[in-house]
Amino acid sequence: MSFIKLEGIELEALRGxxxxxxxxxxxxxxxxxxxxxxxxxxxxxxxxxxxxxxLRNYVAHVEGSATPIFVAPYLSPDSQALCREHDVGFxxxxxxxxxxxxxxxxxxxxxxxxPAERRELKSLFKAKAAxxxxxxxxxxxxxxxxxxxxxxxxVSLGHVSNVRAALLDREWAQADSNGMFLAEPDALLDAxxxxxxxxxxxxxxxxxxxxxxxxxxxxRRLLRAGTDKAHALLASFSAANWLAPYARTGSxxxxxxxxxxxxxxxxxxxxxxxxxxxxxxxxxxxxxxxxDTTEPTPGIICTSPVRTYLDLTxxxxxxxxAADHLRGEELKWQK
Numbered sequence: 001m002s003f004i005k006l007e008g009i010e011l012e013a014l015r016g017x018x019x020x021x022x023x024x025x026x027x028x029x030x031x032x033x034x035x036x037x038x039x040x041x042x043x044x045x046x047x048x049x050x051x052x053x054x055l056r057n058y059v060a061h062v063e064g065s066a067t068p069i070f071v072a073p074y075l076s077p078d079s080q081a082l083c084r085e086h087d088v089g090f091x092x093x094x095x096x097x098x099x100x101x102x103x104x105x106x107x108x109x110x111x112x113x114x115p116a117e118r119r120e121l122k123s124l125f126k127a128k129a130a131x132x133x134x135x136x137x138x139x140x141x142x143x144x145x146x147x148x149x150x151x152x153x154x155v156s157l158g159h160v161s162n163v164r165a166a167l168l169d170r171e172w173a174q175a176d177s178n179g180m181f182l183a184e185p186d187a188l189l190d191a192x193x194x195x196x197x198x199x200x201x202x203x204x205x206x207x208x209x210x211x212x213x214x215x216x217x218x219x220r221r222l223l224r225a226g227t228d229k230a231h232a233l234l235a236s237f238s239a240a241n242w243l244a245p246y247a248r249t250g251s252x253x254x255x256x257x258x259x260x261x262x263x264x265x266x267x268x269x270x271x272x273x274x275x276x277x278x279x280x281x282x283x284x285x286x287x288x289x290x291x292d293t294t295e296p297t298p299g300i301i302c303t304s305p306v307r308t309y310l311d312l313t314x315x316x317x318x319x320x321x322a323a324d325h326l327r328g329e330e331l332k333w334q335k
Contacts, residue, residue: 003029009023137185244328
């Protein structure tokens, strides 16, 4: 830019007892200006908030015109919004940038996260980590100690600690003297549905001659048969039909373990088929999911509202509509 003249750059500059990573001295339209830059290895919102405080304190003690800028390897849309909210510019190594001063306006948004960030986010929503999220989303306002959350989710203390760090860094959770609780359950659920993968398992297709009330009664007999835990439960559209009816389909959906599969075959008089199926059963690899349940009416056991919502989001256009309806009815959390 011809109207900007670079005068010099200072690294790890010290002013008034405070250190800043980079000071850029320049002239813009013949007026002196400093760019005060703080660099962090982590660009998650919690770290951004800390850097913003440092920048604002530093700028307050600088003579002349100064523009604060935060720099990190990657800044998510939430982190970028946090910078804008506090009138702080930003740059990251993915090419995102927002810098404005003295008639200068630079904005560049790439919209892409680096592979490491995508892997980290995906790992938060898989396997054992997902157990922790499902437990916390049952009651977002409840504060959990690490040990009790590990016991409830049936995971190791290490798994809970990793999830805790990820949630706090993104400010989806907060911690106080009572433990950790979800501060932004909607933001967490939004991110999860963007990266959701249905539970691993063998998907089996069958035909049942039962319909209407005879089918419902057979399901009740089957689900009441379990004593210590569920071995089968309604899932996807079938669960949503009891939780928040919206979109009916010609098929019934279940999660089950080996024992549940055999009970389903017997009670529903299932026969194997390669086409024309009206019952779809996922034989789960992770039996813990059979404990994440709700009973909307006596004798009917379904996947939890959160799991049902996530399954519907992965079920195509009609599923998305049913998911939005379910979320509006069952997943409203107090701010």
